[in-house]
Amino acid sequence: MNKAPVNRILPYSVVDGPGNRVAIFLQGCNLRCAYCHNPETQTLCTACGRCVPVCPKGALEQTETGIHWHPERCCKCDRCIQTCPQCSDPRVQWMTPEMVMEQVRRSIPFIRGITVSGGECTLYPAFLAELFTLAHAEGLTCLLDSNGMCDLSAAPALMRVCDGVMLDVKAWDSRVHQALTAMPNEMVKKNLRYLAEHGLLTELRVVNLPGQVDVEAVLQGIPALLGREIVADIPLKLIRFRPMGVRGPAAQLSSPAKAEMEHWAQVAAGEGFHRVIIL
Numbered sequence: 001m002n003k004a005p006v007n008r009i010l011p012y013s014v015v016d017g018p019g020n021r022v023a024i025f026l027q028g029c030n031l032r033c034a035y036c037h038n039p040e041t042q043t044l045c046t047a048c049g050r051c052v053p054v055c056p057k058g059a060l061e062q063t064e065t066g067i068h069w070h071p072e073r074c075c076k077c078d079r080c081i082q083t084c085p086q087c088s089d090p091r092v093q094w095m096t097p098e099m100v101m102e103q104v105r106r107s108i109p110f111i112r113g114i115t116v117s118g119g120e121c122t123l124y125p126a127f128l129a130e131l132f133t134l135a136h137a138e139g140l141t142c143l144l145d146s147n148g149m150c151d152l153s154a155a156p157a158l159m160r161v162c163d164g165v166m167l168d169v170k171a172w173d174s175r176v177h178q179a180l181t182a183m184p185n186e187m188v189k190k191n192l193r194y195l196a197e198h199g200l201l202t203e204l205r206v207v208n209l210p211g212q213v214d215v216e217a218v219l220q221g222i223p224a225l226l227g228r229e230i231v232a233d234i235p236l237k238l239i240r241f242r243p244m245g246v247r248g249p250a251a252q253l254s255s256p257a258k259a260e261m262e263h264w265a266q267v268a269a270g271e272g273f274h275r276v277i278i279l
Contacts, residue, residue, distance in 0.1 A: 002126050004095065004128075005028060005092045006025070006094070006100065007026065007091075007118075009023070009100065009104075013115070016115040016143070017115045017141075017202070019111070019113065020110055020111045020112060021112060021113050021115050022103075022104045022114045022115070024116045024121075024131075026041075026116065026117070026119045026121045026124060027088075027089065028120065029119045029120045029123075029147070030120050030123060030149045031147055032181060032183075034180055034212075034248065034249070036246065037242065040078075040081045040087055040088060041119040042088070042119065043086045043088045045066065045067055046086065046088070047067050049062045050085065051079075051084055052067065056075065056077060057073045057074060060090055069093070071091070097134055101134045104135065104138075105138065108140070113140040113142060113143065116131070116144055116145065117145035118146075118147075122144060122150040123150060126158075128158050129158040132158070132162060141163045141164075142162055142163050143163055143166060144162060144166065145168075146166070146167055147170070147181075147188070148169070148187065149183060149187050149188065150187070151191070152165070152191050153191075159200065163200075163202075164201070164202030164203075165191075166203040166204075166205060167192065168205045168206075169218050169222065170185070170206075170207065172222075173214050180209075180212060189225060192222065193226065196226045201230075203236075204236045204237070206218050206219070207240075208239065208240060208241055215264055215267075222271075231272050232273070234275065236273045237278075238268065238277070241256065262278070
């Protein structure tokens with residue numbers, strides 16, 4: 001039976017793909033981005049139990065199988081995350097695709113599809129393939145929000161039922177990528193080519209973290225890799241770094257000014273991106 005750790009399910013989202021969608025966030029990530037704004041989704045709970053006594057509502061219980069969460073008691077104060085030595089979320093629930101679809105079906109009259117994010121959702125390809133098959137049976141489109149670090153060409157069953165991938169490009173130079181995320185980025189570039197060749201590259205996302213991310217190299221590198229005729233039709237979201245939710249030294253960094261974001265939008269347009277959005 002396919003199961004995946006689900007951090008949360010948003011019944012309505014307008015920022016996770018076209019139209020109104022259900023957004024499903026899976027737990028676990030294969031990167032360690034210094035500026036991650038959801039660091040609590042990176043690691044799985046180890047059931048150390050430190051979070052149990054600090055919960056003001058008694059919503060967490062140590063059991064033989066791990067930490068059990070009582071959602072009806074939870075006040076969402078996040079003290080459990082703040083206490084965790086791994087900054088993990090003990091409220092994650094292991095769910096089957098059908099369990100997820102039970103929640104998705106409540107929103108079907110009001111949504112166009114589902115988007116699965118993370119963490120890094122492509123760590124669970126078999127789960128995703130089954131979930132997307134069920135969602136297609138309900139007439140829903142299915143998108144992935146990915147960091148591109150898992151080989152998508154090695155997951156044909158998933159790609160056959162995936163309608164598109166929104167890909168984060170965190171840096172272009174592999175050394176810069178390694179410094180930012182603790183991993184090189186050759187796989188990201190491989191996935192860029194694969195998705196473009198199969199018509200599955202739905203959206204590109206680049207976070208501008210001044211002095212850290214090689215934004216210009218990204219904006220030049222993607223068209224050079226894929227071709228200007230390809231990137232012309234792909235939405236590019238230039239995302240302003242914001243420190244909300246960030247932990248560690250990066251939390252003290254400032255957001256780039258509006259003028260800087262507009263400058264990069266002009267650079268992107270000059271490189272062949274025709275659908276640039278500043279966020």
